[in-house]
Amino acid sequence: MNVAVVGAGALGCLFGGRLAAAGQDVWLLHHRQSYVDRLNEDGLRIESDVDGLESTTVSIPATTDADEVAHVDLVLVFVKAHQTRAALEQHKECISPETRVLSLQNGIRHYDHLVDFVGERRALAGVTYQGAVVEEPGVVRHTSDGSSTFGGADAEFARKAERALVDAGFPIKRVDDPLPAIWSKQLISLPIKPLAALTRLPSGKLVEQEELVAFMDKIIMEAERVAAAKGIEIPNEEPLETVIEICEAGDSHRSSMLQDVLAERKTEINAVNGAIVELSREEGVDVPANELVTWLVRGLERSYLDGR
Known part of the structure; x- marks a missing residue:
């Protein structure tokens, strides 16, 4: 699966890094060039405080410009809730008419924002109880391994995303209605x-x-x-x-x-x-x-x- 992570902060790097380590084709998108440069130069290090999950370093491409990414199968959104619409607009070049967009952000209305942007058929949303912090650019500490729940109208693609996330080591629950x-x-x-x-x-x-x-x-x-x-x-x-x-x-x-x-x-x-x-x-x-x-x-x- 081709994946773009919009918002390469703590959770964005955690999910993107684990997916890349599991063999998915992942890009990280961030607004700050110096942050992107560190990721591209040194790779992403995930330090694990979670029993049963080892720390890992993965080489993963990062950019501020979605034109470099081209169209992907899935966009994961991990920006602050109030930045969602602007971030999707900024990085729309990697979103094709068949791209699905998944948000596990905080807030009540992030599902609404995705539906407004890509339509109900292509929007997936939910929550995550994973915990992570950025210790420095390119280094993320994985602090807790809580479950994630998501779903949406396209159950077939949701199952595909679920398999990819489970293969990456995340405990996942898929539902028809994420609200x-x-x-x-x-x-x-x-x-x-x-x-x-x-x-x-x-x-x-x-x-x-x-x-x-x-x-x-x-x-x-x-x-x-x-x-x-x-x-x-x-x-x-x-x-x-x-x-x-x-x-x-x-x-x-x-x-x-x-x-x-x-x-x-x-x-x-x-x-x-x-x-x-x-x-x-x-x-x-x-x-x-x-x-x-x-x-x-x-x-x-x-x-x-x-x-x-």
Whole structure:
């Protein structure tokens, strides 16, 4: 299978590198030339903290220009959620009328973005619980080996992609409808990400305060009402308990949205809680807790992004 990975960050390099090591024909696409140069000069090193998976170095072509790639069978999208449309447009030269596009990103509406860009027949989406961090350009540490779930209208191609990912060592679950899995994961992200960004607390500290836990519960319950209004059945029956367990297990972990704020980058707030606000208006559901954290994080962004 010919694969292009749009967004050669931690997860993009992890998935692209493992696929290449398993014999797939893979290109990595990144926006920064110096990053691409390091990958092309030194190859990609995946350092594994996962039992049963060895560290590996793979030679894998990287570029900033999709014209070099030509058309591929599959595009994997691993950019920040708010960058999806722009990234697909920037790299459209590798997307043919038969290319399938798969996103395992954060956010509620990444499937919608793919459908808008390539149509429902060619869009695949889902979630991943894989964990990875970039230690330096060309070196990625694989920190956790969680499962990935995805699906879409083209079940035949989804099975082909599933086989390639399983052969690369990823635990995969393929489904016909990816929306329940997407919403289930986002119910966990919705309370953690904005509150971590606003309080600057690591995950474990977030759930030590009863008031914050109660506010997390409000955020989750509002999202559940929006999902119910849209006819989406979420498999996670106790999301708040899951949030508390995850936060306690990753006591010192800093949410990606907190990392973005500390680095003074644009966050994914519009794709997470902001998306709940948008959908709530479409369905006529009140979501005051999600509205509040969306407005506050947007205001926090303005404090360091205005004038750039």
